[in-house]
């Protein structure tokens with residue numbers, strides 16, 4: 001099956017009871033047994049639930065993997081990956097990454113004696129210089145949040161394979177519509193399914209997909225043992241969201257281009273970060289690795305003024321000022337005071353998250369309305 005068919009049918013079969021085309025929402029915690037152990041494959045919903053399983057099959061299908069796992073949030077999915085490690089192990093991570101991931105790594109797992117190295121992975125050499133015998137995982141987020149840097153997944157995977165290190169890729173921004181990390185050599189692909197996979201800003205959820213059975217078994221064990229699963233209602237909603245992923249992504253990309261082009265030509269805008277612009281430093285990797293360039297972009301205003309940037313986002317009317325991204329509606333955020341506030345100012349500025357940086361999740365509204373909104377907000 002091709003991708004646009006997989007989003008709708010991948011891993012799905014009509015319900016056995018009545019042939020319902022969408023899986024029923026099995027809103028149950030437990031399942032009747034005829035004798036101890038005499039059940040139909042389901043014992044307890046932390047371990048397995050038919051609606052969640054239908055979604056997990058869809059995750060596996062759209063990412064070209066063999067095994068999918070759904071969690072109560074993206075961070076719960078990341079938490080499960082780090083629990084593959086033991087005290088003393090080391091991780092090399094993208095330095096420009098979602099603030100919550102950075103917080104989980106540094107504030108939760110460092111206490112358990114797992115060491116994290118944060119490096120700019122646009123330059124592959126930075127990775128190899130951090131590898132030692134304790135390195136067990138490379139954590140890649142690409143495009144990065146919020147600077148939209150692009151990391152060459154295939155090149156990182158070659159390094160990971162050479163040193164026998166696991167490679168995990170956060171594919172939240174790109175989605176499998178734009179890039180498939182497992183095909184490029186990653187071992188684990190991770191999603192905040194809260195974003196584009198769900199697509200409608202109505203669910204918080206995480207996903208993992210792998211190809212390897214041993215790795216899947218370890219992760220299923222952690223999923224059940226730690227218990228950070230999502231419920232059947234949310235599973236249903238994300239499964240429904242995925243059915244239109246390809247159509248939504250196509251429009252996000254079209255609108256992303258129009259908005260990026262508008263911002264680039266606006267006299268009050270200093271810099272636009274969107275991987276589809278030829279001026280983007282990683283444009284050629286983006287063009288090779290991704291099918292298109294997505295709907296996420298960031299920009300700075302001239303003068304780099306914190307208060308001015310806040311005023312711009314406050315004046316927006318079609319864009320909603322909100323955390324999160326990837327829904328059908330356009331959202332705007334001010335990373336320095338919102339998503340990345342948990343990263344120290346000195347640290348965030350090193351990666352470009354300056355005071356005037358504004359991040360946009362360009363939705364699928366009419367692009368003319370989005371551009372008019374940005375124009376009035378910039379010009380006050």
Ligand SMILES: Cc1ncc(COP(=O)(O)O)c(C=O)c1O
Pocket residue numbers: 073074075076098100101141145170172173191192193194204205206324
């Ligand atoms: C790139 C990325 N990864 C992970 C997460 C965490 O996901 P969740 O909010 O579903 O826990 C987010 C959330 O914004 C994100 O943007």
